[in-house]
Amino acid sequence: MKQNKTSIFSTSNSLIIPKSITLPKSVVNNLHNAIATNKPKFHLHIPLACHFLNLIASRRFKYPEFNECFDGFVPLSSKILEKHFYGYRKYFNYFIENGIIEMKNYSTYHNKSKSYRFINDSKFESTEFEVIDVTSLNKLKNINVVEYFNGRSIKCSHLTKWFYQGLEIDYDAAVQTANKEPNILKRQSYLLAIEKIKNKEFYFSRKKLSDDRLHTNLTNLSKKIRPFLRFNTEFFFNIDLKASQPYFLVVFIEEMLGNIGTTTRKPTGRRTLMFENVKDLIHKDGFQEEYQTIKQWILKDDFYTRMADIWFGNRETPLTRNEWKKNKVRRVTYGSKRDLVKKLILRLFYIDTASAAYQNEDFKVFESRFPHFSEFLKKLKKNDFTDLSKEMQNIEAFCILEIVTPRLSKMFPKMPLFTIHDSIMTTVEWAKKTDLAVLIQKIMLEANGVQPQVNIEV
Numbered sequence: 001m002k003q004n005k006t007s008i009f010s011t012s013n014s015l016i017i018p019k020s021i022t023l024p025k026s027v028v029n030n031l032h033n034a035i036a037t038n039k040p041k042f043h044l045h046i047p048l049a050c051h052f053l054n055l056i057a058s059r060r061f062k063y064p065e066f067n068e069c070f071d072g073f074v075p076l077s078s079k080i081l082e083k084h085f086y087g088y089r090k091y092f093n094y095f096i097e098n099g100i101i102e103m104k105n106y107s108t109y110h111n112k113s114k115s116y117r118f119i120n121d122s123k124f125e126s127t128e129f130e131v132i133d134v135t136s137l138n139k140l141k142n143i144n145v146v147e148y149f150n151g152r153s154i155k156c157s158h159l160t161k162w163f164y165q166g167l168e169i170d171y172d173a174a175v176q177t178a179n180k181e182p183n184i185l186k187r188q189s190y191l192l193a194i195e196k197i198k199n200k201e202f203y204f205s206r207k208k209l210s211d212d213r214l215h216t217n218l219t220n221l222s223k224k225i226r227p228f229l230r231f232n233t234e235f236f237f238n239i240d241l242k243a244s245q246p247y248f249l250v251v252f253i254e255e256m257l258g259n260i261g262t263t264t265r266k267p268t269g270r271r272t273l274m275f276e277n278v279k280d281l282i283h284k285d286g287f288q289e290e291y292q293t294i295k296q297w298i299l300k301d302d303f304y305t306r307m308a309d310i311w312f313g314n315r316e317t318p319l320t321r322n323e324w325k326k327n328k329v330r331r332v333t334y335g336s337k338r339d340l341v342k343k344l345i346l347r348l349f350y351i352d353t354a355s356a357a358y359q360n361e362d363f364k365v366f367e368s369r370f371p372h373f374s375e376f377l378k379k380l381k382k383n384d385f386t387d388l389s390k391e392m393q394n395i396e397a398f399c400i401l402e403i404v405t406p407r408l409s410k411m412f413p414k415m416p417l418f419t420i421h422d423s424i425m426t427t428v429e430w431a432k433k434t435d436l437a438v439l440i441q442k443i444m445l446e447a448n449g450v451q452p453q454v455n456i457e458v
Contacts, residue, residue, distance in 0.1 A: 014144045019135050021054045022195045024126030034098035042090050047134040052091050056116050073104045073115035083142055129195045154206040156214050158409040162416040166232035169197045174228035193221050211393035214401055218420050231416050237431035239440055240423035242453040243303040248392045250295050251448045256282055260449030265398050270387055277379040286372040308337040310369050352385035353378045396422055403447045
């Protein structure tokens with residue numbers, strides 16, 4: 001078997017996949033039943049068929065909102081599928097003809113690829129799983145099957161190696177918790193995620209042209225299941241940044257003001273255009289006064305509680321709301337005004353301020369209190385409303401993946417390290433031994449010129 005390949009994020013045309021995949025047993029049984037009763041008219045390679053079915057299962061269970069927003073249909077681009085195997089259509093046609101999956105055609109209106117789901121998806125339940133050896137896919141032109149990913153091409157080898165050196169899960173306790181979830185799709189999502197970690201079926205990706213974050217089995221793992229993670233039987237110690245996206249917005253503003261350097265971050269055309277749009281505004285007294293207030297709340301206070309006071313004050317605020325997501329309305333209930341404000345702040349950063357979604361009372365309140373800062377956010381998103389969210393995520397990724405964790409690894413090469421975007425995890429023993437929370441704040445202060453607040457979870 002080919003080993004020591006690059007990670008999933010590869011500059012070559014090859015796709016890197018693990019040597020085995022975990023599928024719900026019912027899916028595998030449906031495939032074998034179809035082959036037995038209706039022999040395919042082409043040479044069907046079972047590991048490749050299972051690999052294609054895994055693309056649907058993994059995305060469906062990794063992102064439960066597919067069920068909520070797309071009736072369980074998982075979009076899969078033909079270009080992506082052709083990279084896996086050019087003759088993918090005969091496999092998918094066979095799946096459809098034999099009642100294994102169903103398809104929804106490409107939608108130009110929603111700009112969405114052909115989508116697929118398992119038959120009777122809304123009733124789909126599987127508590128048993130099967131591990132499929134796909135080593136034979138190594139013979140295909142565009143696929144490399146590997147024992148493990150080394151992570152060098154995404155500058156994360158100091159993180160990816162620890163997955164194979166001791167990451168495990170308290171299986172029985174995790175499954176017991178997963179089975180208490182009443183929502184069938186979420187329950188299946190939890191169970192499949194648990195199985196993949198138990199079977200050491202790990203994945204890693206990092207997209208430079210998107211958020212640049214490291215995506216792994218842990219980043220999509222439910223918070224209900226994370227407490228059951230272990231490293232060689234030891235419990236984890238988790239340190240995450242308070243108000244992380246607002247914090248990285250402060251870092252970005254401090255860079256634009258010239259108060260700190262860009263810590264060797266390479267300049268991009270996007271960042272240059274964003275600066276051009278706001279360079280006159282950021283030095284004006286009105287903006288500076290509002291920014292200093294917001295900055296103080298982010299770095300020294302409870303930012304979201306302060307914003308809740310500004311946003312809602314003492315007035316009654318309904319915590320159950322109808323919200324649009326992926327062209328569908330859903331009913332959402334928040335636990336507190338603070339939780340609601342946290343979501344509103346992220347929307348303020350992420351959504352198109354020229355869209356109808358921005359024209360509501362919540363954002364008008366923010367604009368009336370912070371008119372200069374509101375204008376600043378609009379100008380940052382002038383060229384493309386996704387620019388701001390991408391820039392903040394890129395700053396976060398660079399800081400966590402290329403400054404903080406590499407430095408920690410160099411200082412303590414035997415300390416296991418994992419990340420969930422802005423969160424850093426190690427064992428309880430190592431965290432106490434190194435006073436890790438304080439050390440992370442110190443490194444980030446040196447790198448970014450401003451020190452974040454942190455939360456600690458054991």
